[in-house]
Amino acid sequence: MTRLHTRNVNVGYGDKTIVKNLQVEIPDKQITTIIGSNGCGKSTLLKAMTRIIQHQSGSIILDGESITKQNTKELAKKLAILPQNPESASGLTVGELVSYGRFPYQKGFGRLTIRDLEVVEWALDVTGIHEFKYESVDALSGGQRQRVWIAMSLAQETEMIFLDEPTTYLDMAHQLEVLELLKKLNREEGRTIVMVLHDLNQAARFADHIVAMKRGEIIKSGSCEEVIQRDVLRQVFHIDALIGRDPRTNKPVCLTYDLWKGEEETNEKIIYNPAAFASAYT
Template sequence: MVRLLTNDVSVGYGDVMIVKHLSVQIPDQKITTIIGSNGCGKSTLLKAITRIISHQSGSVLLDGRDISKENTKILAKKMAILPQTPEGAAGLTAGELVSYGRFPYQNGFGRLTKKDYEVIDWALEVTGTLEYKFRPVDALSGGQRQRVWIAMALAQETDIIFLDEPTTYLDMAHQLEVLELLQRLNREQQRTIIMVLHDLNQAARFADYIIALKDGEMVKAGTCAEVIVPEVLREVFQIDAVIGRDPRTNKPMCITYNLLKGEKQQHEKNIPALYAHAGSAY
């Protein structure tokens, strides 16, 4: 089943096109990960799908409706997004920040209900941030702040959650905690999760579906086994990857890789030295 899709979407800034005629389908109630090199359009695509920025052409459809024509509050009850570099928490406590996730459910008076407070505490608890509820967000570490922002997205209680590099600033243990939390929300509550990740092995471990982008165009979309393969990674990242199997999940994993561009540059750099050496020898 597909509730969310893009049809021939192009997105740019001025005359520069970042996403080019992209048509993707997001599997419902699955975890989808978008991968690609820096500047390939991953974050831009997320912003266009969630209506943070406008697209120049094409359409984004949710439940058969064009999101550009959808009521903002109705859309906010269906989709939540955690940006790559969230801002705007200055002077707020963690609990106050998470309460912003309840905005779509508030009436004209903007008062929080008992249900709102229950959801806020739940979101803080599942992200391991309940102890920071009354602490200023500015006083938290980078990892603690990131988990509070994720709690705000969860408090929005949407079926679909977008996260742009949700493991940024987190150490390895907290990265795993966040990704396992998202996986649990997907499996137990059937939330549709769409996220951008840089770590290929994390993407392969937690995703059901992967979209690989290069220069704003889709190179490959499919299961982890279909996307995490040497030929796709060669085209997307310019690396020569050795792919094995994760012994715990049996999913593909990148064991090691060489940088193809770097090898070529090093080879070309060594050519004059080789000629000089050959000349001196003869």
């Protein structure tokens, strides 16, 4: 099932077109990751699908209607976005920032209702940050702050959450912490997750669906097995990758890679020993 899709979409800045004639479908209640080299249009596509920026031509359809025709507050009840560099929350407590997610539901003077407060409490609980409710956002670690921004997105009560490189600037443990949280939200809450990731192995491990982009166009979209392929990665990243299987998840994993130098294909087979690879993790 697909609630969100694009048709022949072009997006750019000024006279420069970044995303070209794009057609993409976002599977409902699944995790989709968008991969590609820097400047290929990943973030631009994310911003266009969430109406942060306008598309130049084509159509972006959500629930059978163009997003350009939908009321802003109503659209904010359907989807939330966490940008790559969220605006500063200086001076705010965790609880105050998370409560900002209730903006689409507020009327009049914008006072929080009992329902709003209940949702904020739930968002703090599900993201594991309730203990920081009265602490300054500035005083938290990078991973904790990222959880706060995700909690704010959850407080919007949207069924779709978009994240632009949610693991940027985080160490390995905090990256895993954030991605595990998103997976939990997808599996237990049924949220549709769409995120831009740079790490191929993280993309393959956590995604149900992958969109691979290059120069504003989609090179390949589909399951992890269909996209994390040697020929696809060669086109998208200009690398010659050795693909194996993660012994813990059985998902495709990029074991190593070299820059692709454009040599002719050979019939040489690379032997991959799963047992040897697995021994490195035991």
